[in-house]
Every structure is written in structure tokens, then in C-alpha cells.
Amino acid sequence: MTTAAPRNTILIIDDNPDTIRLLSAMVREQGRVLFATSGVAGLELARSQRPQLILLDVEMQGMDGFAVNEQIKKDPDLRSCAVIFVTAQTSSEAEIACLDAGAVDFIPKPLNAAVVQARVRTHLRLQAAVAALDELANQDGLTGLYNRRYFDQQLAAEFARHRRHQLPLGLVLIDVDDFKLFNDRYGHQRGDACLQEVAEALNDGARRPGELAARYGGEEFVVLLPNTTPDALARYGDWLCRRIAALGIPHPSASAAPHVTASIGLCARIPAEGDTAQAMLHAADMALYRAKRAGRNRSVLAGDEVIETQLG
């Protein structure tokens, strides 16, 4: 999974160019500053740039700050952006309305540089802490891959996106062969180290944009490949099998080879009306079962009857 911390981005949305100039000068030391002079342009920029912090003017022509904030809160992709309202309305009612609308803070006008900088600094620090916690919550402790919870969320989102755009989604279930025998022979610690090596190989094999490798549980892993046809997925499964075998981790008691191998179940399809992510997972699981039954150390594509007939 990606761990590099991106530089902070601060988006200023204000219809007054003088205020934008003033605020930019105050916060430019604290990150990359972007600005928009209308709510609509600000939302577009927020969607493409995903800023950590949005300094949002309340009183704007057209779409006002509250309306922009409502759109931000509704958009799952923008939910993690923190909004600070900037307003000349400094009554306690106005302040409460801003916080009730989901803003993390409130900066009064006229602007005071030290106050603006302190608030921005505090919220960037909080945002970084929340992002780090999020990453931990999504990570598998042993291997550093994404965990099942995160994978399930991503599968649901990608499944819906592929159904909307009628694109083929590729799903790969990987199970280390005879892993109980590996633990029995070498002990649990070497077993853990083996899972870490396999995980690293999987992570290396899922680095293109949108690709995702996760630990599904125990010695079972999963990879999600966007926009992948059944043919391409079959090639990928074959390559992955060879890649894991090529790690050359000794496993003399294994049934398929004297080193660690994996069986792989594959499913690629364009999600149809009424189809579900669970049904795709089930199909990949059935294919994995067939790969095990056919002798392990191989990949099987769901729905590929030819392979089953040849190897069954």
C-alpha cells in the first residue's frame, strides 16, 4: 500500500480576489495553495486536487459557503477534506451554524495573520493524524498490505463503477498451498516471514493505478484489477503463480513442488444488472477450489470449463 505523505494542499474559495491574495500570503508557508473565486469552480478544484484543508468564504455571490460545504459533505471523495469557514458574521449564532454544518473551525474577518496561521497549522496537524489512523485501520498488521475490511469497501466501490461504465473487473484470490504443513515443519515465525514474502510479491504485482493487493485472512490474499478482460486476467494469474514459485522458499512437504506455491482463483466480468460483488467473490472462490483440486500451484479462471475438463 502507498505510504508516502503528500504535501499539504490548502484550497481557498472566496469571491473576493483581495481576500484570496491576503489569505494566500498568510498560509503559503504551510502548503501548496490553490484558489477559486466561485463555489462551483472551488468544488471542481476540490474534486481534482483533494486538498487537506478548504478555507471557505461564507458570503459569496451565487452558491454561498453553506451550499458549497453541503456538496463537500455529500461527496464521499471529499469527505476527508476539512472545511474552515471564513466570515465577517462573528455572532455566536453564526459561529454555531458553521460548526453545525460540519466545518472543523471558523476564522473571523477582518483576518488576523497569526490567528489564521495558528488555526491552519492546528487543523493540518489533525488532518495528518486522522490520515495516519485511517491508514492503520486499513492495513494488515503482519504484511502491511490492505486488510479485508478495506478490500471489501474497495471491491464494492469498484464493482459499482465497473457496472456503471460497463467495464470488466478482475478479481484474484490467492491461497498459499499446504501452508499448515509449512507451519508444522518450520514453526509459526517462519510461517509469518513466508506470508510477508508472498505479500511483497503480490504488492509488487499490483502497482498500476487502481490496482490493489490485500490480505483476505490467514494464508489467503486477494488482488483487484480494474478494467481487466478474462484473457488478460488468465495471463496475470499464470504469471503470479510463477512469481510466487520463483520466490524459492523451501517447502519440502508440499504436494505440488519442493518450494512454496499458491493456488489462484480468477474471475473477470462486466458486472450485469442484478450481479453482485459477493457473487464475483464466490465465483473466484469456486475457481480457487478447482485449482486446489486439480493439483495446486496453478490458476483457474471462473467459468473456464475447458481448464476444468483438462485438469479435473
Ligand SMILES: Nc1nc2c(ncn2[C@@H]2O[C@H](COP(=O)(O)OP(=O)(O)OP(=O)(O)O)[C@@H](O)[C@H]2O)c(=O)[nH]1
Ligand atoms: N504463520 C502463520 N500461519 C497462519 C497465519 N494465518 C493462518 N495460518 C495458518 O495457515 C494454515 C492454513 O491451513 P489450511 O487452511 O489447512 O490450508 P493449507 O494447509 O494451506 O492447505 P491447502 O490450502 O489445501 O493447500 C493453518 O495452519 C493456519 O494456522 C499467520 O498469520 N501466520
